[in-house]
Amino acid sequence: MDKNELVQKAKLAESFWRVISSTEPKTEGAEKKILHRQSKVFYLKMKGDYYRYSTEVAAGDDKKGRVDQSQ
Numbered sequence: 001m002d003k004n005e006l007v008q009k010a011k012l013a014e015s016f017w018r019v020i021s022s023t024e025p026k027t028e029g030a031e032k033k034i035l036h037r038q039s040k041v042f043y044l045k046m047k048g049d050y051y052r053y054s055t056e057v058a059a060g061d062d063k064k065g066r067v068d069q070s071q
Contacts, residue, residue, distance in 0.1 A: 055066045
Protein backbone atom coordinates (compact mmCIF):
# COMPACT_ATOMS: atom_id res chain seq x y z
CA MET A 1 0.00 0.00 0.00
CA ASP A 2 1.25 3.40 -0.79
CA LYS A 3 0.93 6.52 1.30
CA ASN A 4 -2.20 7.83 -0.49
CA GLU A 5 -4.14 4.62 0.16
CA LEU A 6 -3.22 4.71 3.83
CA VAL A 7 -4.29 8.34 4.11
CA GLN A 8 -7.63 7.55 2.41
CA LYS A 9 -8.27 4.64 4.77
CA ALA A 10 -7.40 6.78 7.78
CA LYS A 11 -9.82 9.49 6.62
CA LEU A 12 -12.53 6.90 6.05
CA ALA A 13 -12.03 5.46 9.53
CA GLU A 14 -12.14 8.97 11.00
CA SER A 15 -15.41 9.77 9.23
CA PHE A 16 -16.94 6.49 10.45
CA TRP A 17 -15.85 7.36 13.98
CA ARG A 18 -17.49 10.79 13.72
CA VAL A 19 -20.77 9.23 12.58
CA ILE A 20 -20.75 6.70 15.41
CA SER A 21 -19.79 9.34 17.97
CA SER A 22 -22.56 11.67 16.83
CA THR A 23 -25.29 9.01 17.09
CA GLU A 24 -24.23 7.75 20.52
CA PRO A 25 -25.71 10.64 22.57
CA LYS A 26 -29.03 10.26 20.75
CA THR A 27 -29.38 6.63 21.83
CA GLU A 28 -28.18 6.86 25.44
CA GLY A 29 -31.63 6.96 27.07
CA ALA A 30 -33.08 4.31 24.78
CA GLU A 31 -31.48 1.42 26.70
CA LYS A 32 -33.16 2.43 29.95
CA LYS A 33 -36.55 2.72 28.24
CA ILE A 34 -36.17 -0.68 26.62
CA LEU A 35 -35.09 -2.33 29.87
CA HIS A 36 -38.02 -0.73 31.72
CA ARG A 37 -40.48 -1.97 29.11
CA GLN A 38 -38.98 -5.46 29.13
CA SER A 39 -39.21 -5.57 32.92
CA LYS A 40 -42.85 -4.48 32.81
CA VAL A 41 -43.71 -7.11 30.19
CA PHE A 42 -41.93 -9.79 32.22
CA TYR A 43 -43.80 -8.79 35.39
CA LEU A 44 -47.20 -8.81 33.65
CA LYS A 45 -46.45 -12.19 32.08
CA MET A 46 -45.52 -13.64 35.48
CA LYS A 47 -48.67 -12.17 37.01
CA GLY A 48 -50.81 -13.69 34.25
CA ASP A 49 -49.12 -17.07 34.66
CA TYR A 50 -49.74 -16.94 38.41
CA TYR A 51 -53.46 -16.32 37.97
CA ARG A 52 -53.73 -18.96 35.26
CA TYR A 53 -52.04 -21.63 37.40
CA SER A 54 -53.98 -20.70 40.54
CA THR A 55 -57.23 -20.89 38.56
CA GLU A 56 -56.30 -24.33 37.23
CA VAL A 57 -55.96 -25.76 40.75
CA ALA A 58 -58.91 -23.91 42.29
CA ALA A 59 -62.36 -25.48 42.56
CA GLY A 60 -65.97 -24.27 42.68
CA ASP A 61 -66.75 -20.71 43.72
CA ASP A 62 -63.11 -20.06 44.46
CA LYS A 63 -62.32 -20.78 40.81
CA LYS A 64 -64.91 -18.25 39.59
CA GLY A 65 -63.54 -15.62 41.95
CA ARG A 66 -60.00 -16.18 40.71
CA VAL A 67 -61.11 -15.93 37.09
CA ASP A 68 -62.81 -12.60 37.83
CA GLN A 69 -59.76 -11.39 39.75
CA SER A 70 -57.39 -12.28 36.92
CA GLN A 71 -59.18 -10.00 34.47
